[in-house]
Amino acid sequence: MTDNAKTIPSDSVPASQGDWAAPLAPVGGFRAEVSVPGSKSLSNRYLVLAALAAGPAVIRGLLRSRDTELMMAALTALGASFSPGTAPGEWRSVPLSPVTGDIEIDTGLAGTVMRFLPPVAAQVAASVRFDGDEGARVRPMAPIIDALRALGVRVDDGGDGLLPFTVHGNPHLRGGHVDVDASKSSQFVSGLLLAAPRMSEGLTVRHIGPTLPSLPHIAMTVAVLRQFGIQVDDSRDAIWRVYPGPVQAEQIRVEPDLSNAGAFMCAAAAAPAGSSVTIPGWPRATTQPGDMMPGILEQMGARTSLDGDRLTVTSSGQLRGIDADLAAGGELAPQIAALATLADSPTRLRGIAHLRGHETDRLAALATEINRLGGRAEQTSDGLVITPLPLRGGLWRTYHDHRMAHAGAIVGLATPGVVVQDIATTAKTMPGFAGMWEDMLGTGIKEQ
Ligand SMILES: O=C(O)C1=C[C@@H](OP(=O)(O)O)[C@@H](O)[C@H](O)C1
Numbered sequence: 001m002t003d004n005a006k007t008i009p010s011d012s013v014p015a016s017q018g019d020w021a022a023p024l025a026p027v028g029g030f031r032a033e034v035s036v037p038g039s040k041s042l043s044n045r046y047l048v049l050a051a052l053a054a055g056p057a058v059i060r061g062l063l064r065s066r067d068t069e070l071m072m073a074a075l076t077a078l079g080a081s082f083s084p085g086t087a088p089g090e091w092r093s094v095p096l097s098p099v100t101g102d103i104e105i106d107t108g109l110a111g112t113v114m115r116f117l118p119p120v121a122a123q124v125a126a127s128v129r130f131d132g133d134e135g136a137r138v139r140p141m142a143p144i145i146d147a148l149r150a151l152g153v154r155v156d157d158g159g160d161g162l163l164p165f166t167v168h169g170n171p172h173l174r175g176g177h178v179d180v181d182a183s184k185s186s187q188f189v190s191g192l193l194l195a196a197p198r199m200s201e202g203l204t205v206r207h208i209g210p211t212l213p214s215l216p217h218i219a220m221t222v223a224v225l226r227q228f229g230i231q232v233d234d235s236r237d238a239i240w241r242v243y244p245g246p247v248q249a250e251q252i253r254v255e256p257d258l259s260n261a262g263a264f265m266c267a268a269a270a271a272p273a274g275s276s277v278t279i280p281g282w283p284r285a286t287t288q289p290g291d292m293m294p295g296i297l298e299q300m301g302a303r304t305s306l307d308g309d310r311l312t313v314t315s316s317g318q319l320r321g322i323d324a325d326l327a328a329g330g331e332l333a334p335q336i337a338a339l340a341t342l343a344d345s346p347t348r349l350r351g352i353a354h355l356r357g358h359e360t361d362r363l364a365a366l367a368t369e370i371n372r373l374g375g376r377a378e379q380t381s382d383g384l385v386i387t388p389l390p391l392r393g394g395l396w397r398t399y400h401d402h403r404m405a406h407a408g409a410i411v412g413l414a415t416p417g418v419v420v421q422d423i424a425t426t427a428k429t430m431p432g433f434a435g436m437w438e439d440m441l442g443t444g445i446k447e448q
């Protein structure tokens, strides 16, 4: 273990209400189709751009979850409005109208809310105070605070570069050039780019840190800006230029959340041979990092196939360990780490030091929970090494982290007696997860 790796004492998080007995995979396997709700990352980008748009928009397939509810509430406080449309799952948005005075924004534990909205708040004629959950108050924020200050925005943060802080906005923000160290989160770049079309000079953002995680999420930001008519130059390495202009967001459709789909896809891979999970609505082309999951599962021994927009993962009954750099898709790491505990050889996950600043320190949380159940997981400077050992049942703590809950459910498929703490924490991005999981396993293998 490296010096900067922390471990979590086994009794540091008390068991709480809402514990969930993770079901075992049926011995005969199962075949299921699982429709996942809209992408968190796309939903929250579209909500921001709908608020910054030149006119009203219709959004279809929007994710309804804690992170998107917080985003809608925050944008409403900043002067936008959202109302249900006439068709199921349809939302109508009206862009920001001028606001003044003092505004409070609750970011919850949502990285997209805490990193995407300060640059929006920087452009309203109000003082906007950001705060969030206890866990949010330790997530890295300094790069975005420093970038806003460099652009001439006053930010009061008590000197620690963390939540809570207050942004004193200016509706005539010029923009220009700014450097940002996004090695701890790509969301610092995305937040600045999303708000840039309204700056009178637009904005050039240059990343100056040693590593840059989650490149697909930055590509997603560039893609949604272009989708709405904004010119973006991303031709240089780690430099993005967003030109000023009206955001023409009128008709929006959100893709299913492929990272959340990943939990169910891992379930198929972990289950008895022949088990399968089909995800309908798989996009033909996407910037979502969840699109990496089929390739990873293939490497681990599962079979995957795409038939039109239906992605199917089928268990071969064998799981191999892998050596994978997950820098591009760090949010998949908890699910893959969980699957790795069930493989027949060790797994090394690299490129994910930034997971220490996610909903919890995910490297510490995963190592602690895997080791608690009798497995072997070691933190490295930028990831985890997992050596499969027979696991025993017990409480799998989730640290308010939806993806830790997914990981516990995956371990529990093949380990009797796993109880996942606070399963409702999955509502951050996928309310109803436990019911969807039970439905998937209840399907059984039927002759088709
Ligand atoms: O922009 C986004 O929507 C996200 C970017 C990534 O953040 P990091 O770069 O901080 O990992 C990802 O992990 C997060 O779940 C969503």
Ligand SMILES: C=C(OP(=O)(O)O)C(=O)O
Pocket: 109, 110, 111, 112, 331, 358, 359, 403, 429
């Ligand atoms: C890191 C994640 O979320 P956030 O948007 O809060 O950073 C995640 O969903 O895995």
